[in-house]
Amino acid sequence: MRTDKSAVALLEFAYGMPVFLLMMLSGSELANYVTTKMRISQVALHVADHASRMGTGSLLSAKTISETNINDVLTGAGLQAGELDLYEHGRVVLSNIEPASAPTGNGRVKVTWQRCRGLTSFPSDTYGKTGNDNLPGMGPPGRTVGVPAGSATHFVEVFYEYQPLIAGKFLMGDLGTIREIASMTVRERRDLTKIYNTENATKSTC
Numbered sequence: 001m002r003t004d005k006s007a008v009a010l011l012e013f014a015y016g017m018p019v020f021l022l023m024m025l026s027g028s029e030l031a032n033y034v035t036t037k038m039r040i041s042q043v044a045l046h047v048a049d050h051a052s053r054m055g056t057g058s059l060l061s062a063k064t065i066s067e068t069n070i071n072d073v074l075t076g077a078g079l080q081a082g083e084l085d086l087y088e089h090g091r092v093v094l095s096n097i098e099p100a101s102a103p104t105g106n107g108r109v110k111v112t113w114q115r116c117r118g119l120t121s122f123p124s125d126t127y128g129k130t131g132n133d134n135l136p137g138m139g140p141p142g143r144t145v146g147v148p149a150g151s152a153t154h155f156v157e158v159f160y161e162y163q164p165l166i167a168g169k170f171l172m173g174d175l176g177t178i179r180e181i182a183s184m185t186v187r188e189r190r191d192l193t194k195i196y197n198t199e200n201a202t203k204s205t206c
Helices: 008-053 067-084 168-172
Strands: 090-099 109-118 153-161 177-185
Touching: 008 067, 008 090, 008 153, 008 177, 067 090, 067 109
Parallel strands: none
Antiparallel strands: 090 109, 090 153, 153 177
16 A cells, blocks of 8 residues: 555645635735725725815805715715725714814814714724814824814725625634725815805714
């Protein structure tokens, strides 16, 4: 029996196949995770960009924004995420910050309003919440966002609970929540006194 070499190739294949499958599936899971993270990052950036442009009005007047405008931006984020089902597995938090009430000109900010959509298990007050005033900025330490005088900045947080392709926790551990941020300064003159709601649209409150 020691000299019998039949089926050696089959045995080698049987030993090597599990390792090969593990490497292949892990590579696929990692690629999917990186792609998903990039897509969530793009969603955050686009929400900030679209929010900075929203509003109605002529070039000669300050634009006004409405609850409908904000809802459209949040709806667009869900459509952009596509099959990721953003609002089934995550949340978008849109915050509006303006220069602090007092003292003015010191670079500090206040959070004038926030709108959210998605799972409430994700926080909306990580860096501040509506009514917070005299903050040094909004965002993680070393990356805080400020506001130009007389203007506003939109700060966006997007949370997403990663959905593995195939037993992701078994292959690569718990990849957990993807979290991306973005911000954009309002592009044109805007009426900052309030958010209008003549259409009686439902507020996407936090």
